[in-house]
Amino acid sequence: xxxxxxxxxxxxxxxxxxxxxxxxxxxxxxxxxxxxxxxxxxxxxxxxxxxxxxxxxxxxxxxxxxxxxxxxxxxxxxxxxxxxxxxxxxxxxxx
Numbered sequence: 457x458x459x460x461x462x463x464x465x466x467x468x469x470x471x472x473x474x475x476x477x478x479x480x481x482x483x484x485x486x487x488x489x490x491x492x493x494x495x496x497x498x499x500x501x502x503x504x505x506x507x508x509x510x511x512x513x514x515x516x517x518x519x520x521x522x523x524x525x526x527x528x529x530x531x532x533x534x535x536x537x538x539x540x541x542x543x544x545x546x547x548x549x550x551x
Contacts, residue, residue, distance in 0.1 A: 461524045468518055468525035472532025475514045479533075480540040482507045 486503030490496035511533070519526040 461522060464522045464525035465528045467521065468528030469532045471514065471518055471525075472529035473536055475511060475529075476533045476536035479507050479511050480536065482510075484544075 482503060486500060486507075490499040490503070493499050515526070515529060518529045
């Protein structure tokens with residue numbers, strides 16, 4: 457029978473939710489800032505590198521806590537991504 461480490465699971469979910477929220481808030485901020493800039497590609501590249509480095513760096517630290525923590529960290533990212541996409545999508549029939 458498989459033993460679930462509930463402490464690692466909840467820690468991974470919590471850390472994942474926080475880091476993922478920062479990731480998508482940074483994406484929104486970077487997009488808004490880049491749309492008004494003269495060189496948007498450079499800003500988007502810099503923003504993406506920072507966000508990806510943060511997400512992967514924290515992911516490596518969480519992975520050292522165990523498989524349950526890492527899997528719940530990844531699951532948390534997917535759940536926050538789903539929520540972010542749901543709210544970012546325009547309403548049906550609207551612009």
